[in-house]
Amino acid sequence: MKSLASPPSCLRLTPTTRHHLPSRQSPSTVLKSNSLSFSTSASGFASSLAVEKELRSSFIQTAAVRHVTGSLIRGEGLRFAIVVARFNEVVTKLLLEGAIETFKKYSVREEDIEVIWVPGSFEIGVVAQNLGKSGKFHAVLCIGAVIRGDTTHYDAVANSAASGVLSAGINSGVPCIFGVLTCEDMDQALNRSGGKAGNKGAETALTALEMASLFEHHLK
Secondary structure, three states: OOOOOOOOOOOOOOHHHHHHOOOOOOHHHHHHHHHHHHHHHHHHHHHHHHHHHHHHHHHHHHOOOOOOOOOOOOOOOOOEEEEEEOOOHHHHHHHHHHHHHHHHHOOOOHHHEEEEEEOOHHHHHHHHHHHHHOOOOOEEEEEEEEEOOOOOHHHHHHHHHHHHHHHHHHHHOOOEEEEEEEEOOHHHHHHOEEEOOEEHHHHHHHHHHHHHHHHHHOOO
């Protein structure tokens, strides 16, 4: 009986055993083998992704889950307030025009739009909350433009405007849509108020339409 402490026996490479060892492959053979392995692996990965996608699609189509969303078609009868900051008026006027034009395209009547001017973006939140609580409007747009200067005043106003609009919506229960531009310079602001980057006022109006419709038709 062998001792448990005895070391394992070693294999001696005799002339006979050398013939049974795997021969060394050439680099080209290894490369071809690796390429084939990678190709097979990639093909299998693509197949598994396709199966997963099909299963997800099948789940979405067959699961009894109710999906609701606001409509951009049903704008009639919805009333909107637009709170606009007078500071940087050259920008905010263009944003306001974009919002009103968009409302008209989606069948919102002019008499169902009310525009309220405030001194600056800092003052938007409290007015938006008051309008939301009035019960007269389905959504409140908040439009302003804050442009960075040489001091930290920009950060204080931008942060306060954002938190003010958020609080207005939460406290009033009416969607208050953030449409305050926060830009590094006037060129950026003009580009986003009808220039190369579109009109953010128009985008804000679309968001307001969808949220107003969602609340009016699904979340009452």
